[in-house]
Amino acid sequence: MTTLTKEVFEGYTYVEGGVCAAKGFSANGLNCGINPDKEKNDLGLIFSRVPCQAAAVYTQNKVKGAPILVTQENLKKSENIASAVIVNSKNANTCNPNGTELAEKVCRLTARELRIAPEEVIIASTGVIGEPLPLEPFERAMPELVRGLSEDGNDRAATAIMTTDTVKKEVAVRFKIGEKECFLGGMAKGSGMIHPNMATTLNFITTDVAIHAPLIQEALSEIVKITYNCLSVDGDTSTNDMVSVMANGEAGNEEIREIGAEYEIFRQALFIVMENLTKMLAADGEGASKFLECTCEGAVDLDMAVAVAKSVISSDLVKTAMFGEDANCGRIFCAIGYANADFTMDKVEVTLASETGSVLVYKDGAVVSHSEEEAAKILAEDKIYILVHLHQGKVSAKAWGCDLTYDYVKINGEYRS
Amino acid sequence: MTTLTKEVFEGYTYVEGGVCAAKGFSANGLNCGINPDKEKNDLGLIFSRVPCQAAAVYTQNKVKGAPILVTQENLKKSENIASAVIVNSKNANTCNPNGTELAEKVCRLTARELRIAPEEVIIASTGVIGEPLPLEPFERAMPELVRGLSEDGNDRAATAIMTTDTVKKEVAVRFKIGEKECFLGGMAKGSGMIHPNMATTLNFITTDVAIHAPLIQEALSEIVKITYNCLSVDGDTSTNDMVSVMANGEAGNEEIREIGAEYEIFRQALFIVMENLTKMLAADGEGASKFLECTCEGAVDLDMAVAVAKSVISSDLVKTAMFGEDANCGRIFCAIGYANADFTMDKVEVTLASETGSVLVYKDGAVVSHSEEEAAKILAEDKIYILVHLHQGKVSAKAWGCDLTYDYVKINGEYRS
Secondary structure (H helix, E strand, O other): OOOOOOOOOOOOEEOOOHHHOOOOEEEEEEOOOOOOOOOOOOEEEEEEEEEEEEEEEEOOOOOOOHHHHHHHHHHHHOOOEEEEEEEEOOEOOOOOOOHHHHHHHHHHHHHHHHOOOHHHEEEEEOOEOOOOOOOHHHHHHHHHHHHOOEOOOHHHHHHHOOOOOOOOEEEEEEEEEOOEEEEEEEEEOOOOOOOOOOOOOEEEEEEOOOEOHHHHHHHHHHHHHHOHHHEOOOOOOOOOOEEEEEEOOOOOOOOEOOOOHHHHHHHHHHHHHHHHHHHHHHHOOOOOOOEEEEEEEEEOOHHHHHHHHHHHHHOHHHHHHHHOOOOOOHHHHHHHHOOOOOOOOOOOEEEEEOOOOEEEEEEOOEEOOOOHHHHHHHHOOOEEEEEEEOOOOOEEEEEEEEOOOHHHHHHHHOOOO | OOOOOOOOOOOOEEOOOHHHOOOOEEEEEEOOOOOOOOOOOOEEEEEEEEEEEEEEEEOOOOOOOHHHHHHHHHHHHOOOEEEEEEEEOOEOOOOOOOHHHHHHHHHHHHHHHHOOOHHHEEEEEOOEOOOOOOOHHHHHHHHHHHHOOEOOOHHHHHHHOOOOOOOOEEEEEEEEEOOEEEEEEEEEOOOOOOOOOOOOOEEEEEEOOOEOHHHHHHHHHHHHHHOHHHEOOOOOOOOOOEEEEEEOOOOOOOOEOOOOHHHHHHHHHHHHHHHHHHHHHHHOOOOOOOEEEEEEEEEOOHHHHHHHHHHHHHOHHHHHHHHOOOOOOHHHHHHHHOOOOOOOOOOOEEEEEOOOOEEEEEEOOEEOOOOHHHHHHHHOOOEEEEEEEOOOOOEEEEEEEEOOOHHHHHHHHOOOO
């Protein structure tokens, strides 16, 4: 995985702790036997000692994992109150005849052990689709999983959700609302089957900010459009994508119940954590050797900016050219040209950049002659930035992805075995 | 490339000759020096001794190769009369500052040598985007190219349009309209950057049927939706896609000027040739080791059938699983689920098939337990058929593609070098 540097945002400090950074949250993870590799955690739990206001977004795939359906139902019943997340890897519990029943049973098991209501449980699964998932590993492991909950258990939970991920993905920030110190942190998994639509791969976010669920939902739905939805590893929108946010109010601020300055502070914290997790997911894309970021500026609206940026980082031909460190810029222009948005190519400028240099490659409807050597130097870096300026409006957006490599084919030709 | 068997259609006989099968057409191809490999033809010419009624469809990419713009303009000026196709490979003449001027000059060169009007020339280019294309190779080669035109020159022309193609692609059929013997044939190129939208890669079709241009356009626009537009190798819609049809009337039938029985005979011939070429393009996709065909039945309308079939054969995860011969059917269900169409999954049935057997893998919203051994046997074949029955309507469509292999990454990591 490419090492990313976190962008600095005034008023927000990155801290350790992931989903346990916020006060009142504990976590744990262990191997319960779904994954035959006993060294690999496959079951994770996040718990808040007080009930949380909660919000979530889900995959738009018509094939939905049973856990997605059960979580939607739970949050409806509980009126958006949640106290725990239970999540397994290695088996997606999707397309199984008894999948919903199993997921409900796991919620009941978790709730009983934690002494909470079953509808306060957010449940998620990730892994192979269409393989039966037995209840027995959950039954056997639940007492130990709950007993082991601790305020530094975030790493154990974060490793439990990994599948083909090569690194665990956690981010947390500290910030202030009035005089109150607040925390917001999250963990994510994802490496392949990543082309989120309205939601993404598994992401669990916790905060001690006191905020009413509908406002969390509003912030989450807005931010997901410019973070996770701008990420593509392979164009495949998963069946089990979910992002959940739990806010337990332990920071002690007066509950945020309307849009205003305090809501904006919370919203920015959520954006920072979600953008960082998105970039980490891109950098750890299956088989990736390079991190790609495309910025589209000068768009008429956000949809246009996102369509162009995402089209570039989704192109298999751009991705293989980046892997081959071949400045075959025509493929970038081609991908801009088939983006689903209404703009003209005449004013477009395209710049290829890395952290050490940049080169203008397209202007006035044609290639700008440039030094192949300079372009090659940029592509030799492991973080490549493609800047597209449409010069047609004032809106910008970013999208993130990775190169397409032999290892992607290898990982996915052999995934189940 | 996988060897395909041509489907049998009553009343139509496959014949040799490609674009020269129809009476009155000749062709030639040679190396003019755009491609430094002197063994590889890079310039092709198709000529009709009498002017033709012509129709074409073009890429919908906003970045359009200069030859696309010039051909559109020519057919407009000539009121859909064409006499020749001039086409080069190795350089797409796209995103070049003087690209249009160059393409116009090549049309004039071709026309002068053939003693026709420049606007009767259809021009096309394929290859690298954004590299200047000099006029000199065309000037030098044109006399020899025209001198060498012959009624068995179709292979020379078909090889001239190949880029990363491993085989030349030609199909022709013989049929009758009334008592008149007619021919319709075509050639195609394409291997990567294939995800056509309203048109595709380069395809040139010739016929001796007498038919009015607007009817050719109607048949072409309709058939392209269920043939080339249902093809995907890598999700990248090219800048230079074009399909042209030229009809010179040498068969001697009374010109078809309205929709009726004779139009249907012509339309079916066009469909047969275009479907065969589409399948040949899929089987020779860059790096392909397997041919994939997805049939979607029971759709409410054609858009739905196409969306589902194309979603399956476009999925990188399905494609890598096929390469790995891994019956990871969950990926197929996932790709059906994110197809952009409005249907429910409950009634869907999915069957995996080869020429030797088939196995039902999905029904009633869940995986059907099946023998892994049987599934593995199917996937060991080099032609894989995925059958999706939506059970929601009566319309069906097919889509074609190939597996995603190490060789695809290799070819595209190194394409320019």
